[in-house]
Amino acid sequence: MNALWEFLSFSDPNIRYVAFGSVLLTASSAIVGSFTFLNKKSLVGDAIAHAVLPGICLGFLLAGNKNPIALIVGAFVTGWISLVLVEYITTKTRIKEDTAIGLILSVFFGIGILMLTVIQKSGNASQSGLDHFLFGKAASLVGSDLVTFSIVAVILLVMVLALFKEFSLLAFDKDYARSIGLPVKGIELVLTSLIVLAVVIGIQAVGVVLMAAILITPAAAARFWTDKITVMFFLASVFGAISGLSGAFISYTAPSMPTGPWIVIVISTIAFISFFFAPTRGVIGRYIRQAKIRKTINDENVLKILYQLGEENKNFFIPRLVDEIIRKRFYEKQALISILKRLTRQGYIERTRNLWGLTEEGKNRAQRVVKIHRLWELYLTTYMHIAPDHVHEDADTIEHLLTPELEERLEKILGYPKVDPHQSKIPYREDVDTKL
Amino acid sequence: MNTALEIHDLTVAFDRKPVLWNIDLTIPQGKLVGIVGPNGAGKSTLIKAAMGILPLSSGYVKLYDQPLEHVRERVSYVPQRESVDWDFPASVMDVVLMGRYAKLGLFKRPRKADKDVAMDCLKKVGMEGFINRQISQLSGGQQQRTFLARALAQQADLYFMDEPFAGVDAATEKAIVTLLREMTNQNKTVIVVHHDLQSVSQYFDWIVMLNTRLVASGPTETTFTSENLEATYGGKLTLLTDVADLMRREDYPSREENVFKP
Secondary structure, rough: OOOHHHHOOOHHHHHHHHHHHHHHHHHHHHHHHHHHHHHHOOHHHHHEEEEEEEEHHHHHHOOOOOHHHHHHHHHHHHHHHHHHHHHHHHHHHOOOHHHHHHHHHHHHHHHHHEEEHHHHHOOOOHHHHOOHHHHHOHHOOOHHHHHHHHHHHHHHHHHHOHHHHHHHHHHOOHHHHHOOOHHHHHHHHHHHHHHHHHHHHHHHHHHOOHHHHHHHHHHHHHHHHOHHHHHHHHHHHHHHEEEEEEEEHHHHHHHOOOOHHHHHHHHHHHHHHHHHHHHHHOOOHHHHHHHHHHHHHHHHHHHHHHHHHHHHHHOOOEEHHHHHHHHHOOOOHHHHHHHHHHHHHOEEEEOOOOEEEEEEEHHHHHHHOOOOOOOOHHHHHHOOOOOOHHHHHHHHHHHHOOOOOHHHHHHHHHHOEEOOOOEEOOOOOOOOOOOO | OOOEEEEEEEEEOOOEEEEEEEEEEEEEOEEEEEEEEEOOOHHHHHHHHHHEEEEEEEEEEOOOOOEEHHHHHHHHEEEOHHOOOOOOOEEEEHHHHHHHHHHHOOOOOOOOOHHHHHHHHHHHHHHHOOOOOOOHHHHHHHHHHHHHHHHOOOOOEEEEEEEEOOOOOHHHHHHHHHHHHHHHOOOOEEEEEOOHHHHHHHHHHHEEEEOOOHHHEEEEEHHHHHHHHHHHOOOEEEEEHHHHHHHHHOOOOOOOHHHHHO
């Protein structure tokens, strides 16, 4: 706990550097990565991430030390070459993009590992720490390196902000962008460069192997919470920043621990939480909605049965035994009783000892369901020419679903008919459906 | 009468396989034009090639007697509704504002005035009640009208529309046709890829009949005849298809002069 407080107080300037650096790098990678996500090019990010490794080694070999600018330039060059090759292979041969990406990714990464091993065996003293680029080490983000990486991160953010509307349009509708004369090729070139740059600086914190996670996962998680593109980008950057900060903390308290895996664990946890708990798009939200729908269908079906029993006796308010309902339509006795109890709580049914009867409101709700059911049967037979003996199942679902507006349109189209295809009377309510 | 669109000896190939052969046609200004033909006839390809979205294997396209680059701001395009992923995080207003991007230019944000234009266009297509709706929550007809509003926001003179009636209910279709009619009355030209042969005579002044080659192009009254329909939808030119397939398999260039190009 003490370590956490010490870290969060930011009293040590080194901690400040590392924390600030990691947040900036992961947040900017997440923002640029959101466009990779929207463009459905998630795999491309992974290819670039792996392809920068030989570039880093090359930069090191040419500069003779870990000069950040040499490493960035080297990484940028091989990152780009990998993309050009993927593009070339997909357009000039009949190999599909996923195969091309797989090929390029493994070839470049293999070469990178080979070069890294050669450098490590060469006995060059300044090479120590080069392997941090494999799995990331946030704690090494200090001094002049931090300045360089921060400048690149700021450039990324400014460019994304400046070209936000163009990038979004390209992701949504590229043909249209071409049709209005946008320089599509040029804009794509800029975006790709930004992605390569984001990878180049992001690997400092996350490492090449896991870089794709910080590009794609924040965007994927953010998408669960919102339908607004600006909010999505904001959330993605916040998620990225949180994971970056936690990575920095781990790197500070356990220096031997690689940062990348921790960042990935944190961001994946955020993604899983989003996946399950996001209000409308999340799995649990969907499940709850479905359960509600099932409840409504069950409730309305029971009310409908009581209404139909009432039709037979010309009196809707006769209290009934549970068995009478089950005779009309089979239910588990206990399940039916719990539905009846729920309807009683809601005021649609009144209970007198073991007898259950509709209230005025219950009768009205059931009447609406029956009315829609019969109208829909009529609609199917007259407008879609479906045989009258085939329309019942369809109407059974539609009767619970229709909104009041659609209900009104249906009545108007059919001209407020009196009976359904089976000659059952369509029960309008005098007080509400008065436009007869 | 002034010419809105002139296409000369146009050939378009996908992966070396020609899908449109030597198209020659001119379309006068102020007409409501229908393009009809069977599936795979190259209807969408024709308007995409005219809009510069696809590369031409041969020939040229002139709009208002000028190359596309000179008159691009006078031309607008409505893609097929299925060509985009509607689950994109955007609202109806966001999409319609895209119609203003060409006028805005790079780097600039839509201004208040652009939103006014977008709002006007949404009113024209009867979508003013949906400005903040997420686009995946729209019905097919509403998505189509959103695309239409985006094209209108460009305030162009020539409109290419790829199946604007697909997935649209009858009432909406009628409303859209009325709107297009108003536009042509203001001497704008509207070119529509269309599927329903029943409504051709009722909707269009001019008809282009296509089946990988041009069968006919002219005023609907004189051109939309049973002989032309027979030629468009009847007997498939299997020899032509086989030659095209051969060109793809053998990686053959579609024009000899291309041989010397890299």
